Amino acid sequence: MIPNEAKKRLIEVVGAENYDDTKAGRLVYSYDATPQFQSLPDAVIAPRNTQEVAEIAKICNEYRIPIVPRGSGTNLCAGTCPVEGGVVLLFKHMNRILEIDEENLTATVQPGVVTLDLMKAVEEKGLFYPPDPSSMKISTIGGNINENSGGLRGLKYGVTRDYVLGLEVVLANGDVIRTGGKLAKDVAGYDLTRLFVGSEGTLGIITEATLKLIPMPETKQTMLALYQDLEAAARSVSKIIANKIIPATLEFLDQPTLEVVEDYARIGLPTDVKAVLLIEQDGPKEVVERDMKKMADICRSEQAVSVQLARSEEEAEALRTARRSALSALARLKPTTILEDATVPRSEIAKMVKAINEIAAKYQVKICTFGHAGDGNLHPTCPTDARDRDEMERVEKAFEEIFSKAIELGGTITGEHGVGAMKAPYLEWKLGPAGIAAMKAIKQALDPNNIMNPGKVFAKSTRKRVVVTR
C-alpha cells in the first residue's frame, strides 16, 4: 500500500495522468512473460524524465515503497513481476533515440526505445547493433540492459553487456550517476557500467544508455544442416569452433521443436529429422563464402543428411523468423510453457542435450530443446499445464535436475534470461554461499532499504542440494 501522502507527492512529480492505481491498470502490470508469477503492484507510474525518476526514487526510499522498472515485460525470469508490490515504472515517455554518433560509432538512447527500432535506425546509417533477443520486436533497450539480454548473434558478437559503453542511473537514494562514456577505454574507478548491466533493476534505475555500434557486415549467408542424430549435430557445433570458425549464428532445434515451429510458421522446415542446425555467417563476401563452405564440409563429415544454403534473403529471413518464433509456437501446444536457459561450455553441448532427453524420459514430461548451440546456451522448453499439479511437480523436478547437470558440466543456471524471482532459489547452486554473500553485500551497499526490485536475484530460501565440487 502506498500511503496517501506518498501518493500525493508522486502525483505532484509526474502529474495525475502518469499515475495509475486503478485495479485495471495495476492488473495489466501484475505479470510478465513468465508463467506462474503474478502479483499486483500498488501503482503504475510513467515518469517523463530523469529528474522525475530521481524524485520518485527519493519518495519511494523515504516510504520504503518497492520500485520495479519495466520495459515490455518480455523477460522469462519474472524479473518485472512486482512480487512485493510497490510501483511499476514505465518508460513510455522516455523512449527516444537521443543521438546516433557516426564518428564515434555510438547511439545514445532512453530506456524505452524498442530494440528493433534502434537496430533499424542505425542500419539506415550502415551501422549495426548486434544484440538480438528473440523478443526484439517489442523488447526495450532498458529491459535488455537490465537483463543483459543475449540472442542469436551472441557467439560472434557478444551480448548486451558488450555494447553498453555508458549509463545514466538513478540510485535508490535519488542520486543520479553517470558511468563510462563514448570511450573505447575508461578505467576511472570500478566498472559500474557492467555492474548495472544485468542487475535486473535491483541496484538502480537506468535512465539513459550510450551504446557501442559497429560497421554493418557487408554480406550474410544462411544454411540449414539436417541430422538424424542429435549428438552428431552437437559434435558439428564443437568441430566448427575447434576449426577456428566463429559463425554469426549457430542455432540448434530438435525434432519436437521443428514440428511445432513448422506447424506455426509453414515455411517448409523438415520435420522428419532428429535435429537441425541453422548456421549463418556475415562479413566480407569472400570470407562468408569460404566459411560457409568449410562449415558445410564439417557438417557433412559429421553425418548431416542434408546441408542446404538459403537460396535468397527472403528464405533466410523466413528461417530466422521461424527460429525466433519458437517460443510462440511452443506456447500454442499447452496452457503453460516453461522455457529455460541452462547453459554449458560449448564442448559439453552433446552431453547436455543427451542429459535433457534422459531427464525428460525419467520424469515423463515433454521437453523440446532449441537454442544457441554455439554459445552452449540451450532452451529446454516444457509445454505443460499449471493446473495439473502432479505434472507440474515432475516438471519442476526435471528442471532442477537440468540445472544441476548444467552446473556439473561447468555451466550456469541461466545464460541470458536472468535470475529474477524464478531462479533465485537456485542461484546458490552456481555461486556458493560466499558468492551470494558478496553479491548481497553490494546490493545492501547501494540499496540499504531494499526498495529496488525486491524479491529478485536473492531468494528468501534456497533449494537444498548436494553442492557439486568444482
Added chain:
Amino acid sequence: MIPNEAKKRLIEVVGAENYDDTKAGRLVYSYDATPQFQSLPDAVIAPRNTQEVAEIAKICNEYRIPIVPRGSGTNLCAGTCPVEGGVVLLFKHMNRILEIDEENLTATVQPGVVTLDLMKAVEEKGLFYPPDPSSMKISTIGGNINENSGGLRGLKYGVTRDYVLGLEVVLANGDVIRTGGKLAKDVAGYDLTRLFVGSEGTLGIITEATLKLIPMPETKQTMLALYQDLEAAARSVSKIIANKIIPATLEFLDQPTLEVVEDYARIGLPTDVKAVLLIEQDGPKEVVERDMKKMADICRSEQAVSVQLARSEEEAEALRTARRSALSALARLKPTTILEDATVPRSEIAKMVKAINEIAAKYQVKICTFGHAGDGNLHPTCPTDARDRDEMERVEKAFEEIFSKAIELGGTITGEHGVGAMKAPYLEWKLGPAGIAAMKAIKQALDPNNIMNPGKVFAKSTRKRVVVTR
C-alpha cells in the same frame, strides 16, 4: 608494522622462505613503474596456492594489515606502491598456464603468468589473446586484470576486461569465490567478474582466471602515414572509423616522440615530419588488402605526405617494437618521466592534441604525445626532473589542465593506466561526488576493514575544481 604473532602465523602458512621482511627485500617492492611514489612494505610474501592466499587474507583481516597484490609492477598509477605499508603479495609460485582449451577457446591461468608467455603459448595452437599492453614482455596477467590493461589492439579487439570470462578471487574475509566460467553467456547474478577486473586489488585478490581466446587472424599488414600537420593526422583517424573501417592498430606519434624513439630504436623512422600514424589491419588476406588500400587513400586525402606499407614482417615488427618502446625511449631524456593517459571520444582527438600543445606552451613544459589514436587514448608524456620543484609544479598544473580538458571533451582521466594512488585526487572530476559515493559503498561492503590495497582509487582529499556540466 606487523605484530610478531601475525608474522609467526603468516610464516606458518607460506614457509619462512616465502616471507621476507629484510630491509633489502622490502626496498625492492617499495615502488613500481610510477615516478615519485615510494613507500616501504612491512613484508613481502609469496604464497604457493589459493588456500595460502585465503589464509593470508584471514590473518591480515584480523590484524588489519594492508595487502598489496603485485605482478611485475609495470603499472603507471602507483597501483602497487604500498602507500600504507602492509604486505606485498608476489605470485612467483602461482605462475602456471593451467589449461588451453581448444574446444571452448579458453585459457585458464594463474595470476603470475607473463602476458607474452601466454600469447606465445596460445599462438602455438593457432589462437590469439589480443590484449597487448606495451609492458607485455614482463607484465603479468594478474596485473593486467587488476588494472584492466589496454594496449595497441584495443580499438578492434577491446581490452583485458573483454577477455576475462571467469575468476577465482580471495575476498578480504578469506572467502574464496568463483565467478563466471567457460561460458559465452552467464547472467547468474551480478557481473562480479567485470567488477573485479580493473578494481586494482582493492576488492579482492585474483588467484585464477579463465580467459577468452579467439582464432588467430590469418594475415596482417602494417603501414606508416606521415604528416606535416598534427590535426590532419587526427582527422585521418576519425575519417577511417567514420568510413566503417576498424583497423587492428591505429597509433599516433608526434614529432618530439618520433625523434626520441628513432634515436633509441634506430630503424629509420622519419623525424622531419610533425606526426606519424602507425596503422595495422589483420584478418583474411583479401579484407586486409582492401582495408589497407582504403585507409591509405583516406590518409592521402587528408594530406599525408607519405603513406608506405611495411615491406616485410621484420620491418613491421620493428615498427611495432619501436612504438612499444616509446616510454623507455622518452625515459632516457630526463631523470623523471611522467606519462599520462587522458582519453577522449575519438572524434575529439584533434581538439585534444591541439589543447595538449597549447597547455605545454602555457606552462613552458615539454610534452611529447603518442598513443592509441583509434581509441582516443593519448599518452601525453613529460620528460622532467623531480628535483626541479619549480618545473614540477608547472608539470602538475599542465596535467591537471589536460585532465580537465579531457573531461570537458567527454573523456576520462585514465583510459588504461588506472587510478591507483596517482590519479585518486582527480577521480571525482570524472565521477562526481555521487559516483564516488557509490564506488566507496561497494568497497566498504566487500572490504569493511580496508585492508585490500588501501590508499588506492579513493583519495583522502580531492583536487578542487569547477565541475564541468555535462
